[in-house]
Amino acid sequence: MRIKAIFFDLGDTIMVEASEVKDEAGTTLAADLIPGIEAALRKLKVRGFPLGLVADTRQGTYQNVLRRHGLYDLFDVFAISDELGVEKPAPGIFSAALDALGVEPGDYDKVLMVGNNLRRDVRGANALGMVSIWFHWNDRYPTQPADAMEEPAFVVHSAEELLQRVELIDQDLSEGRN
Numbered sequence: 290m291r292i293k294a295i296f297f298d299l300g301d302t303i304m305v306e307a308s309e310v311k312d313e314a315g316t317t318l319a320a321d322l323i324p325g326i327e328a329a330l331r332k333l334k335v336r337g338f339p340l341g342l343v344a345d346t347r348q349g350t351y352q353n354v355l356r357r358h359g360l361y362d363l364f365d366v367f368a369i370s371d372e373l374g375v376e377k378p379a380p381g382i383f384s385a386a387l388d389a390l391g392v393e394p395g396d397y398d399k400v401l402m403v404g405n406n407l408r409r410d411v412r413g414a415n416a417l418g419m420v421s422i423w424f425h426w427n428d429r430y431p432t433q434p435a436d437a438m439e440e441p442a443f444v445v446h447s448a449e450e451l452l453q454r455v456e457l458i459d460q461d462l463s464e465g466r467n
Contacts, residue, residue, distance in 0.1 A: 292338055293396050294365075296386055297416075297456065298404035302424045303330075304354050317350040319357055319403040323426060325448030327358060329390075332364045332452060333340030341386040343402065345370040345377055345409065355397055377406075378413030382385055387417075394418075403451065406430045407439040415440070422454060 300306040308321035326407045334340060342351060348371050355361035368386035375381040383402070392400055404410025405424045408431070416423040421443065423441035423450070431451050434440045443458075445451045446463050 291399055292401060292459045293399040293456070294341055294390050295333060295340040295401045295403065296343045296368075296383070296419075297330075297340040298402075298406065298410050298424075299342060299346050299351055299354070300439075301405040301411075301426055301429055302403060303342075303360075306429065314447050316353070318353050322358055323448060326460065327360065329448040330360055330363050333455065338455075339365045340389055340404065341366040341390065341435045343368045343377065343382055343386050343404075347371050351371050365412075377404075377409035378416065380417055383413055383419070399456065401455065402423050403445075407432075407434050407441070410443045412438045415442075417443075420458060421451050422451065422453065 297303055301327050304320040304322055310319045332374050340363055344351060348367060348369060351369060366386045367390040368382050370376040370382060373382055373385055387400065398420065401422055401423045401426050402410055402414035402422045405426060406422060410424055413420040421441045422443045422445060425444050425446055429456045443454050445454050
């Protein structure tokens with residue numbers, strides 16, 4: 290295994306944003322999961338990959354959703370905009386997760402960032418030299434990169450496709466191919 294960590298966004302990457310049930314303050318109390326993502330996260334954890342949540346969200350939202358589905362303990366690190374005071378694509382939110390896992394800058398190219406937003410997730414990951422994976426599950430956000438920094442390294446459309454892509458990336462890294 291050569292992948293150092295796999296980071297995930299929350300909305301429309303793990304949870305279905307359209308299914309959110311929120312309280313009067315706007316904190317999500319519950320939400321459905323993307324089909325197959327629970328099994329995918331569990332498989333990745335069993336494989337030994339450190340998992341991180343790098344998300345622009347409220348503190349209670351990610352805790353409520355992940356705990357409700359029994360996924361909270363799968364994550365090794367949480368970099369949450371409301372807690373850090375910085376949002377994606379700013380490098381600080383990604384750096385918080387990388388630093389918490391002890392990933393050195395020379396290994397950023399062995400960290401995957403999976404997210405549904407080209408402007409936030411892909412641009413932010415690309416700026417730090419991480420491997421950007423655009424989870425194009427719906428068309429809620431723009432689907433055309435605004436510039437080269439929004440070009441994802443890979444595109445997946447389902448949790449199953451994500452698992453296959455992770456295996457290929459890990460194999461390429463272990464064989465010395467980037």
